[in-house]
Amino acid sequence: MxxxxxxxxxxxxxxxxxxxxxxxxxxxxxxxxxxxxxxxxxxxxxxxxxxxxxxxxxxxxxxxxxxxxxxxxxxxxxxxxxxxxxxxxLERQSTLQRRAAGEDVQSQLIATNIDVAFIMTSCNADFNLARLERYLALVRSSDIQPVIILSKSDLAEDIYQFKPQAEAIDPLIPVIAMDTRDPARIPALMDWWRKGQTAVLLGSSGVGKSTLLNTLSGGEEATAGIREDDAKGRHTTTARSLFSIANDRWLIDTPGMRALRLYGVSEGIQAVFSDLEQLADQCRFADCSHSNEPGCAIQAAIIAGELEPKRLQRWQKLQREEQYNSESIHESRARNKAFGKMIKRVSSESRRMKGQ
The missing domain is CATH 2.40.50.140 (Nucleic acid-binding proteins)
Known part of the structure; x- marks a missing residue:
């Protein structure tokens, strides 16, 4: 035990x-x-x-x-x-899943029973607010503690052009800038990752997940550099694996996901964009599209310079994607269930006819 x-x-x-x-x-x-x-x-x-x-x-x-x-x-x-x-x-305490890549209309499990999610992005051209919000919606939907890690901070000319942007998403989410090769920076992670807990590494290829894993575990997982022309990384981790970290902590490393299609994360989107949700409640019309209706609190905030128009666009894009993917997967499961029932009925009738 x-x-x-x-x-x-x-x-x-x-x-x-x-x-x-x-x-x-x-x-x-x-x-x-x-x-x-x-x-x-x-x-x-x-x-x-x-x-x-x-x-x-x-x-x-x-x-x-x-x-x-x-x-x-x-x-x-x-x-x-x-x-x-x-x-x-056993029943899962938390689940990370996405809509499967490709044309298949089905969900794909990423990892389960996670306490902390380290969402990594580089301090270079790979930094992307929309992608960060997407990962946060995924994590928040499963009631997992998110921690944003800004990697390659040692290579950035000005770290403060990235950190304030990440912090502005949600002031309550910790943002840690670090050189993932430096063991002296590891204690900052332990403030959010207690003994007996499991963390997961999430992020695009080349942001430093395998490097951080090596620093944490003392291992020698394969790492690769980034392309100089666009700062995009090459795949190094090819499968999800559970690793033992010192002091009875566990870490799940995941391959970089070029396409993180959300599914079943409506609560996570609401949490990540809680500021917009609160403003929307103040709109004059319940079905306000937040474009040109009179009495739109969100448009008023944009005009007052309190809200960036791009954040509204990202919120609406994630809402549309979530609705489409969730409905598509629900319809696919309903079709598969109906097909399974038909096969059982045909088989049953066939056995009955043979018995006559």
Whole structure:
């Protein structure tokens, strides 16, 4: 039990288990998701250390239904290359997901059971307020503590052209400027990341996620530079993985996401743009489009120089995207459910006809 608690097993997960299950069930935490199996961490036989095992999924589930950070119970198996079979998953405390890239109308899990999200952006041409707001909407929708990290601060000619912009999004969100290679800057992160908690690294390729991971863990994860012409990074992390950090903290590294399409984050958008939400409540008309209607509080704030027009545009863009993606995925799931029912009905009728 001590090793499980060190791995992040909190009271939230323990209360999902019955007393007899605590004594008999074997628990593990997913550390990597592959196409055909899952890698997980679990205590060794003596409960003195953690070991990595491979788990198979039940026949009615795919690995795509699991995410790094998940807690599962499993039973041992004798299958070559595998240590156990997943029995069930514990209810997630938090979930990060997006609409899958490409034309597929479905959601994609990013990571689960996260306490803190380190959202990274570089102090160079890659700095993008719209992208920061997008990541913040994703994180705030799952009730996860966000921390903005401005990386490559040692290379910036003027850090203060970036920091005030990030702080202006929400004064309550911490913004930390740092050289991710400098161990002396790590204590600033620990103020928001307590023992037993799990953090996730989010951001575009090349912003320094793998470099920060190396500094935190003392490891040697692959890193790559940035393109000189546009400051965009190259992919270094290719899969989501769970890493152990000193002092019983855990970190999930994620590949850079060029397309972060939001889904199911309406509450997160409201939180990130709470200033606009409050102004909208003061508009004369409940269905105000905030363009040219009389009595629009948002347009009044823009005219008074209290609000940037671009922030209004970004808010409305995220609202439209969220509505479209959520409706598309809901409709897709409804079609798949209806199709599944039709297949069962046809199969049932076919068996009945053969029996006659």
């Amino acid at each position: 001590q090793q499980l608690q060190n791995l992040g097993l909190s009271a939230y997960f323990l209360q999902q288990l019955k007393a007899d299950e605590l004594e008999t069930l074997q628990l593990a935490r997913i550390s990597r998701v592959n196409r055909n199996n899952l890698h997980a961490l679990t205590p060794d036989k003596d409960d003195r250390a953690l070991q990595e095992i491979q788990l198979l999924t039940p026949s009615d589930q795919t690995t795509g239904e699991f995410a790094v950070g998940d807690w599962v119970s499993y039973s041992p198996v004798n299958t070559e290359g595998a240590s156990g079979m997943v029995l069930r998953s």
